[in-house]
Amino acid sequence: MRTVLYSRFMGSKDVLQDAPIELLGCPLDETSSFRGGTKFAPDSIRKASWTIETYSPYLKLDLDENYFVDNGNLDLPQGNLLLSLELIEKAVSEIIGQNKRFIIIGGEHLITLPIIKALKDVYNHIHLIHFDAHCDLRDEYEGQRLSHATVLKRIKELGLADIYQIGIRSGTKEEFQKARIITHPNELLDKIKNNEPVYITFDMDVFDPSLVPGVTTPEPGGLFFPEIISYFKTLSKMHIIGADVVELSPDYDATFVSSICAAKVIREMIMILNYGSV
Amino acid sequence: MRTVLYSRFMGSKDVLQDAPIELLGCPLDETSSFRGGTKFAPDSIRKASWTIETYSPYLKLDLDENYFVDNGNLDLPQGNLLLSLELIEKAVSEIIGQNKRFIIIGGEHLITLPIIKALKDVYNHIHLIHFDAHCDLRDEYEGQRLSHATVLKRIKELGLADIYQIGIRSGTKEEFQKARIITHPNELLDKIKNNEPVYITFDMDVFDPSLVPGVTTPEPGGLFFPEIISYFKTLSKMHIIGADVVELSPDYDATFVSSICAAKVIREMIMILNYGSV
């Protein structure tokens, strides 16, 4: 009999050794300050992926021509933040060790910290494209140094990445003073050379909450789909080494549209990863 | 005693023989591929119509000056697709036979096929304005030739209509190659002469899902209300012979705004039907 598992991302191949791109869920859901539920995101996005087409009219590419595997979700020990971060770092190191590119599906934004740590073992310098409503540049949040609200500060301290922030519209005065905000795709072209490695961290709350209400902290005044696509078109010409999509919280997505948006973002990312200037 | 029935569209007259415009619900709900529920659309739109005004500030016309009747819903035999399509064709033929114009409220998009068949008995050629997120131009979908995803292909084969597609953003590579996409109202003015008959098929998913999440397959990146209005202003100068509004699924419309949008679209359509170049 021929069976299917809707819980794989649409278009993913059987788990092969040699697929150049790997999807992995990291359902970390520990430090949310307002509402949680990001642990349910990977499977909700997978379900949503089946409602969209494999063909992207934006990039004029088809997912079916892209070899990628969906490796399920990392098994994280709930309540043990430090061990979870270690496991994520290790998993990403493993993927990089196989010379693969990857998309990590969160989970909360803090997962980007161990990912960047793993990248540090291999790269001397990367460009980090940060889509987000919030600066995430605090030194600590509610007394905690490891938090979804401090993750970019912690990453900055690693000294690996130049950070460019897109969609930012919330933070303290201090955070805004330190933020490096991009407001047009062309600014990226000025700053990033063709062959330099680029990593994308994509907080779903960068979208306007009219389109994507299902996030932990919705912030009005965000980006709409066409703006995101215009950034992706620019990024598609760059050397993208990996990406993550974080902070989707399906239980607050009364219309399922937030999950569909995440699925569409990941569809475009897979193509960018494959066709970016290799 | 004076009673009202909220289940009639706001402003509709008593069921008179000689009203020039007729509303009819066609709750066909058979071939949806992801989620269903379009059969509940006509009554939900009727309820929603009572929250808006009869006056359109866009067209500067009032529904109260338009004589139209709301004829309730066609009684379709659930599970019997072919018979349902026949009944729809017959009902539309009957309306045309009385020299009336009409708005059919779906139900799924496949209802447009029998409507166009009925029009074919009377017209040699029409212009078909197709508002939609999806091309609907497949030859078959999941092995089926009669489907909401193939309806435009089937209509094309009838050879009656020139098709212009608005809002399209999802399909296969092949569908996009065959699609005839319009991106500005003025393009319609170039292509359609004043007295030529025009039919409008309006899939509610043409709207961005931030505004209209309550459809069977929401697709981010859609049109907003002012864009639709600008197309309607252009259409108001043409000879519109009929229209349909399809694919609304009220059970997925957590905020009722999708139904309100559909009601507002129908309000404008009634005026266009009445005042279009007769």
Place this chain on the structure above:
Amino acid sequence: MRTVLYSRFMGSKDVLQDAPIELLGCPLDETSSFRGGTKFAPDSIRKASWTIETYSPYLKLDLDENYFVDNGNLDLPQGNLLLSLELIEKAVSEIIGQNKRFIIIGGEHLITLPIIKALKDVYNHIHLIHFDAHCDLRDEYEGQRLSHATVLKRIKELGLADIYQIGIRSGTKEEFQKARIITHPNELLDKIKNNEPVYITFDMDVFDPSLVPGVTTPEPGGLFFPEIISYFKTLSKMHIIGADVVELSPDYDATFVSSICAAKVIREMIMILNYGSV
């Protein structure tokens, strides 16, 4: 790295050749008369299974001691009812051919028809325990002979099974005249001998809709959890050869409790299948 896939039922083993019990999703969703969405049930139940324990305090057994595999969902051609029914029959025949017991997760109730057909190839006579709010004994429904409302009538015509109906509270006068309603577990003991093969078809709307609102046609006045458990305790002493759980519609399950109930029902069924009088 150690990954998990929440979309397997909690406690299921890796897909082994020799596990005595098999779970299979059959997302058939074609003939619903009021609201649909049963195709989403198997994956929703799998997610829900992770919120309950593997241990049953009712049967004093643990799922971890039961070898069963979760084989994902059968790939059904949407819109093609007859072919779908054929595929289900074939899949069940395949499972029986391997001397396995099974639990099929619907999908709508019509899936029970091809399952019983497959059983007919192997068995001369079975007892069919039918949990449901509705008689499902009509000869045709809205002009259709193959429907979730006629399935028990069609099964009766196969002549394989003695049917006992539990929880019935809706139907026509004629259906009630033909129904064979059981109101206490002991009645089953009187009618079924120890080694005779028994099959269970479990329509989730047998539950009171206060507990399980997420079904296609909720019917007040149903059974509560302890009553179901008392039937299961009796069934645990019988020779159960297979079971299905149908008609859950997760999109109408605002609180997720309906899916959790279905998961708990399946947990008990797995134990009954394993420990029933073999």
Place this chain on the structure above:
Amino acid sequence: MRTVLYSRFMGSKDVLQDAPIELLGCPLDETSSFRGGTKFAPDSIRKASWTIETYSPYLKLDLDENYFVDNGNLDLPQGNLLLSLELIEKAVSEIIGQNKRFIIIGGEHLITLPIIKALKDVYNHIHLIHFDAHCDLRDEYEGQRLSHATVLKRIKELGLADIYQIGIRSGTKEEFQKARIITHPNELLDKIKNNEPVYITFDMDVFDPSLVPGVTTPEPGGLFFPEIISYFKTLSKMHIIGADVVELSPDYDATFVSSICAAKVIREMIMILNYGSV
């Protein structure tokens, strides 16, 4: 063409002069103290009626054998409480004047006051069966004498009815001292003689809120469906002259089950009205 209007109650006949029973919606929604929305109840119940059968296995009667018409909703001037109450009284008087029995679908509970006033013109004495979670016996509520929380007190003052209260579980100490609470159907048999006229006012919050959450003030600890049916079986032997069903608020009925319960209650009421000791 054959059209249907789902907004008529299932099984209602065409609006005939001589049907012995009349359904009428009274969407009064003015004095709710916590949450409102009862004005949407009549149409929601009509939609829900199409999910249940016309046959009642409890009373072993079929709706199809009962001639009743559904007269739509009374057109009430929103915001004008006194005029609305007058219009309701007048409408009910009109129905009684035609020697019909009736079921009024609210709207809030205050509608029962003008109904009883209309009955007072015709009857010297009636028995009033009051299903409710709340005593509704306050003299005033938040400074108002006309309120859903004082309606039974106002009715008492009319001096027409002996009141029996079923399901009461909320009120002040003073209200409980004045309440006349019934806890078993047989108590009614003791108190009401066969041919004495009986009126039923049914506040949907008499049900436990697990089954019927969609009311303005849900109160845990209520009645379940079988208990209501056992009261109805007793009432079916009495001379029922009319009934109302009030306080359903569909916007708070996340699962639609509350509306289905109301529809099922009305189905039984129609039969009781027809077959009660005439």
Place this chain on the structure above:
Amino acid sequence: MRTVLYSRFMGSKDVLQDAPIELLGCPLDETSSFRGGTKFAPDSIRKASWTIETYSPYLKLDLDENYFVDNGNLDLPQGNLLLSLELIEKAVSEIIGQNKRFIIIGGEHLITLPIIKALKDVYNHIHLIHFDAHCDLRDEYEGQRLSHATVLKRIKELGLADIYQIGIRSGTKEEFQKARIITHPNELLDKIKNNEPVYITFDMDVFDPSLVPGVTTPEPGGLFFPEIISYFKTLSKMHIIGADVVELSPDYDATFVSSICAAKVIREMIMILNYGSV
């Protein structure tokens, strides 16, 4: 122990005599024509305020530098419209008497009438900035002269204010003829001199319902967040004496984003009140 009360607006100081700005909830919820629930708005907005930052990147000001108190909600006698309006007028008079500025959180739009009446005791002339989807200029609505749909007409009759309307897109032909619609912030600069007193009444339905569905009468085609901000930037240079935010209905805000938008509007208003041309 240190306790907090989330039901105070984020950043509000302890209730001090000398804070220059006061927040006050006025949960009037009496004359809504379609759906109600505005009485729940003040507390929902307070909860939502804790999800946003105290710093405004738009005005580059921080709430923490603004001394304001949150005075809870006015205790209104439900069902007694006239007395409620009196109490609101008195409360606002009291605040003005202390030389404070204020933001009143509705409740329905009718609360603006007593506020303007209170202002009339102190001012000879003000400018009234009216953000709304609806004209609210009817002379009466459903027979009522005091209604959320007539409030601007009643205010106009007071002769105190020049009215400028922003976002209007619904009304009768007559209302549109009388409306004074502004479509760009600069028009305000032309009309209002620096030191003239300005009052803002902000109906949340001015927003597009994709962003703010949780209002009593959602009207497609509205303003988005950046447009509102650009008006607020202009207003920040004026002499703002008070403001209200009305018509939010949290029970219809399935995603909580409507409440967050209201909280963000109020955050900006507090800054405008403090820093406006004093």
Place this chain on the structure above:
Amino acid sequence: MRTVLYSRFMGSKDVLQDAPIELLGCPLDETSSFRGGTKFAPDSIRKASWTIETYSPYLKLDLDENYFVDNGNLDLPQGNLLLSLELIEKAVSEIIGQNKRFIIIGGEHLITLPIIKALKDVYNHIHLIHFDAHCDLRDEYEGQRLSHATVLKRIKELGLADIYQIGIRSGTKEEFQKARIITHPNELLDKIKNNEPVYITFDMDVFDPSLVPGVTTPEPGGLFFPEIISYFKTLSKMHIIGADVVELSPDYDATFVSSICAAKVIREMIMILNYGSV
């Protein structure tokens, strides 16, 4: 002006030094294994309290005769579990030090651990009445020793309390072997002498999820309201020194009935605390 704050529990007095009973919210929300959101419970319960009456027909007592204050919510450092537990212990010690009785509103179940620790400073022995669906007797859960799933085990180790468990229906085989399950109120009378101190910990998931779906881990087969009341009647004759109500998660309470149940439980508890055998 007279203002109210709905965020105080209905009937609570102004914060007085000498009220004998204190309510305190402890919004700890850190170790939930499936879904979270318990931090929102205290304010949701306060809002819900305004929909019920102050009079209890069960205990025939009135809240208005009970002097209790509502002290708002403890300010807990999110993400810092150990410090939060310390703060809770300290706050409870402070209350006990003033010779007050108390009701703590969670938050997750782990808050009971520091409460019992605080009680240990004053008492040598107490009886602990544990209402819950889950045993909570694991030694560790997902590698964590401090968790909502281990809290009763940790409390047991303190050696202060005899534990009686009510409503338990989920756990491992080992937990069930260690559990001490009570199935009738009279069993408590046998075990607890009149003057011995009793503490109640009430996990809202003890209720059947049909009535209370809004909890972190709903478990079918639970208790209904009348059963809880019968336990409370028995407890009302005992010497109750304090109580907590935990694990309500309002974001999953689509109908608000779960919060209303919690409010009603707390109303009864306040009376029991006041009138218990002092």
